[in-house]
Amino acid sequence: MIATGTQKKAKTLLANLLKARFPFLYIQTWEEDRVLSVIRSVAQDVELIKTPREVLTWRMTTGIIDGQGSSKDECKAPLKALEFIEKYDKPCIVVLQDFHVYFGGQGKLPDFQVIRKLRDMLINIKQSRNPKNIIFTSPFLNLPGDLQKDITIVDFDLPTxxxxxxxxxxxxxxxxxxxxxxxxxxxxxxxxxxxxxxxxxxxxxxxxxxxxxxxxxxxxxxxxxxxxxxxxxxxKKTGILEFITSELKMEDVGGLENLKRWLAKRNNSWLDSARKYGLPAPKGVLITGVPGCGKSMISKSISSMWQLPLLRLDMGKIFSGIVGSSEENMRKAIKTAEAISPSILWIDEIEKGFSGISNGGDSGTSSRIFGQFLTWMQEKTSPVFVIATANNISGLPPELMRKGRFDEIFFVDLPTKRERKEILKVHIKKRLKDPEVVGGFQLTEEVLENLAAKCEGFVGAEIEQLVIDGLFEAYAESRSIRLDDFEKAIINTVPLSVTQAEQIRSVRDWANVRAVTATPQEDREDYAKDSVAITIGPGSESNDIGEDVRFNRGGRTIDF
Known part of the structure; x- marks a missing residue:
């Protein structure tokens, strides 16, 4: 196998530590065979280490095994093994596997005789006539306080x-x-x-x-x-991140073509082919807007488009009761996301996760975790694409939206007429498959135009629900679906654009100068140049408001 630049750098670092007579090195890894292969490679590379060295290994089950494969059964006990190493008079590297069990931790006291013996050996190893080093390998990092100044931790990354x-x-x-x-x-x-x-x-x-x-x-x-x-x-083993398995595809998301095109152009940008253009892997997007307009749905569908694992970061699991553990949980989550990169990290309703930053009611824990996340977003080099969604944009700290954190901020508005037609088509076709239920109903362009016009002001989630409600009308009477079933469901729905008019206006005002609209210009032609009228007609079964609600359309128009 040809060594890459990263592999050569790791081998050079290890060789330099061995040549400098660092007595104790600690490598945290699950890959015992691979790390032993690297150590043996370095030990015999005269260009790296000059003096070739024999590699001995120790396990409590086998004792010491020398370079020829001979086992010293009498050295199974840790103190006996250390005595053997101390007396060994050849250039060598001794790899002690799972020796961390004698270092205590997890409610167990350390073996003080073993620790004392290791400290006694320091001068002997440093001044030995022949070079000698001890390397501890373990799946876990566990250092006793007595040895923290004497042991050097060596990073051993996952395979390149x-x-x-x-x-x-x-x-x-x-x-x-x-x-x-x-x-x-x-x-x-x-x-x-x-x-x-x-x-x-x-x-x-x-x-x-x-x-x-x-x-x-x-x-x-x-x-x-x-x-x-x-x-x-x-x-699954982290307990903090959730692996999201979704069957959603981009075709299942109606509208938002601007955002879809932006994402499509960045597909495969983590491959070597993108390096020819000098392109870095995209950092991520912040998607904000009206609740129920498809932010979470499109976040899930990116995984299918890019064929990358989708990880959901639950901020509730980050914050735990033990002091200091929240910061460690965030480090663990970031490390895991980077370990399986390229990957997609999804933070839903990010404003709720960092709600305690300004009031300081949690002794600064939220602020520290937020700073930790921001630093990682700014400096990360691993291809981890971050998708953050937010409904209440006023709850987001301004530092999060500074350039360099996210590649772009997209605003998802109430769907236009063209988008409502797409959403209706997606949900009706997805559910209307049985010929008996379809009956004489035909989903024509005229039908879509009619329904889309009548459900103006509805968000995507409300359009999905009206399709379901219409099907329940037919199901309750054991008959095929009719157009008036959907029309009745529209009449019986009071949309968010009415019940949350002030909140939507506030979000649009914010997005007008700070975000890019997820809907392209050609889809926005349904609306007047500066505003859109959402009319709730009088005489419906559940709504007698009888008024016009007018909103300014939010979001800068940039076609991708």
Whole structure:
């Protein structure tokens, strides 16, 4: 395997620490075999380390195993193993696996004799005639206070894209020779498949590729979904992030063409092909607007369009009762999102998560977490696309909306007539599939025009509900659907544009100069140049308001 720049940098750092006689190094990793492979590679690379060294390993089940594979059973006890290492008189690197169990933690006291012995060995290791280093490897970072000044932590990242691609290529070559699995991948599709496995260990990636192959006897771009299912296991174990599995597609979202085009242009921008243009991976979008107009729906559909895992960050799980744990929860969530990148991180109703920033009622915890999130948004290099949705825009701190945090702020307004037609078509077609229920009803352009005109001022969620209410009218009488069923449902609905007129006006005033409209100009031609009239007619069963409600349309018009 050819070492990439990242791999070479990691090996060089490890070699320099070994040459500088750092006595104790600590590597947190689940990949014991992979880290041992890297250590052995460095130990024999005369260009990196000059003096080749033997690599010995220790486990409590096997004792010490030397470079020739011989086991020292008498060294299973930790103190015996340390005594053996102290007396060993050859250039060596000793890897102690799972030695952290003697360091205490999780309600257990440390083994003070072991810790004392390690401290006693410091001078011996540093002044040894032959170079000698001890490396602790463990899935968990657990350092006793007595040794914190003596142990150096070495980061060991998850496999790089090139390492995962190498595993994929090797598996493809083996299966092409056997002819048992049909491989149908272009060069770019192989890249997308390997990118999808980023954040998995080499073993997990290999398992995911193998599962994809055996499920249908072929490997193609559709197997990205299998890789994402493997990543779901990682998310479930955090307890903070939620892996969202959604069947929604962009075609299921009516209207918002401006936002859709913006997202479509940035699809695959985390692949190498985008680097030719000098493009960075997009940071994210903030979507605000009238409640019920499709912000959450389009957030879920991005995952399907981009074929990336969608992670929902529950701010309620970030804030916990133990002092200091909230900040650690946020770090854990960010680290997990980056580990499985490229990924999409969705924060729904973000204004509620940071509601305690201004009043300081939580001893500054909200402010610290908010600052932590802002710093990450500004400086992140991993391809984690952040989608934040907000209804009450006044609750958002101004720092969140500064350029550099999000790529763009989109405003989702009440749907235009053209958008209402699209939303009606989506929901009616999705539900009207049984011929007996359809009967003589035909969803013609004239029908859509009629319904769209009558439900002016309705948000997307209300349009969906009126379709459901219309179907209930037919279901209650055990007959096929009729146009007047939908018309009756419209009459019986008082939309948010009336009940929350002041709030909508406030959101539009804010968005008029700060956000880009998610609806393109051609769809906004239904409305007058400066305003839209929403008329609630008198005489309906549930509403006798009989007044016109007029709003200024919010959001700058920029066509993507």
């Amino acid at each position: 894209f090139d390492e995962i691609r190498s595993v994929l290529d090797e598996m493809i070559n083996v299966n092409e020779q056997s002819g048992r699995i049909q491989i149908s991948l272009t060069g770019e599709e192989k890249e997308r498949l390997a990118k999808a496995a980023m954040g998995l260990t080499l073993s997990e990636a290999e398992n995911a590729f193998a599962r994809a192959m055996v499920e249908d006897g072929r490997l193609d771009i559709h197997d990205v979904d299998v890789i994402l299912e493997e990543k779901e296991q990682i998310i």
